[in-house]
Amino acid sequence: MANIIVLMGAPGAGKGTQARLLQERLHIPQISTGDIFRALKTSQTSLAQEVLEIMERGQLVPDDLTTQLVRERTAQDDARNGYILDGFPRTPAQAGSLEKLAAEQGHSIIPILIDVPQDFLEKRMTGRRNCPVCNEIYNIYFKPPQNDNVCDFHPDAQLVQRADDNVETVKTRLSTYEKKTQPLIEYYKAAGLLRTVDGTRAPEAIYEDVKSALSVAKMSLQ
Ligand code: AMP
Numbered sequence: 001m002a003n004i005i006v007l008m009g010a011p012g013a014g015k016g017t018q019a020r021l022l023q024e025r026l027h028i029p030q031i032s033t034g035d036i037f038r039a040l041k042t043s044q045t046s047l048a049q050e051v052l053e054i055m056e057r058g059q060l061v062p063d064d065l066t067t068q069l070v071r072e073r074t075a076q077d078d079a080r081n082g083y084i085l086d087g088f089p090r091t092p093a094q095a096g097s098l099e100k101l102a103a104e105q106g107h108s109i110i111p112i113l114i115d116v117p118q119d120f121l122e123k124r125m126t127g128r129r130n131c132p133v134c135n136e137i138y139n140i141y142f143k144p145p146q147n148d149n150v151c152d153f154h155p156d157a158q159l160v161q162r163a164d165d166n167v168e169t170v171k172t173r174l175s176t177y178e179k180k181t182q183p184l185i186e187y188y189k190a191a192g193l194l195r196t197v198d199g200t201r202a203p204e205a206i207y208e209d210v211k212s213a214l215s216v217a218k219m220s221l222q
Contacts, residue, residue: 002028002082004098004107005214006089008185009114011173012124013199014206017137018114019086021207029078032086036069037061038162055164058172060090060180067097074101082107090181095188111188112213114199114206118174125170129159 005022007015019030037055040048047065054061070088073079089095102109116124127141131151138145138159151157164173188194195213199206 002107004109005084006111007086010177012121013114013116015086017203019084022084028082030084033088058169063093111194113196115196116199125165132160133157
């Protein structure tokens with residue numbers, strides 16, 4: 001039996017950074033629904049355009065489509081020994097689909113909340129920049145690159161800002177999170193499944209807590 005590590009938390013809480021560390025160190029894939037949707041930028045279909053418009057408004061892509069994509073991605077061979085979900089589930093309906101999927105795949109779900117107070121989040125998001133080559137995540141306020149706006153590992157790569165990390169969309173994304181995803185956190189908490197880590201510290205310190213949360217969760221599953 002393998003594990004599905006579900007990283008939860010508001011947009012900007014640092015789920016992507018932790019998912020990347022877990023992927024590198026546990027050798028199981030990070031599956032980010034946001035990354036899957038952003039990759040549609042190169043597709044010209046009307047469905048792709050529709051999804052990109054929803055994202056730019058800071059709203060949620062419909063549950064059926066999102067769940068279908070997760071189902072297909074997690075059926076790939078590299079996810080056989082478990083995987084890390086980053087940004088899914090985000091609604092109670094998606095959580096229901098995940099439970100079904102986990103049962104079919106014979107995996108256990110370990111939800112971990114990266115907890116960050118609301119006032120940190122806006123700066124985390126509006127300051128965020130990514131390397132277009134290796135996807136390394138920077139922040140102009142909290143983790144600037146060594147040289148202005150270029151990746152430390154790819155000096156030819158100018159950092160990019162996500163289309164939905166502007167002030168207006170960030171506000172909608174935070175309120176969407178409160179309305180749609182917060183109830184899910186309460187649900188995992190009430191079920192006694194949720195582990196919470198303090199997400200206000202440096203990535204490595206948060207990672208240590210995520211690792212401890214995982215070992216506690218595994219013990220209670222055995
Ligand atoms: P993220 O990179 O996780 O912040 O996601 C960026 C955007 O992609 C979100 O604001 C949504 O528009 C869309 N998205 C990502 N994951 C989901 C999901 N599980 N359900 C619905 N929409 C999603």
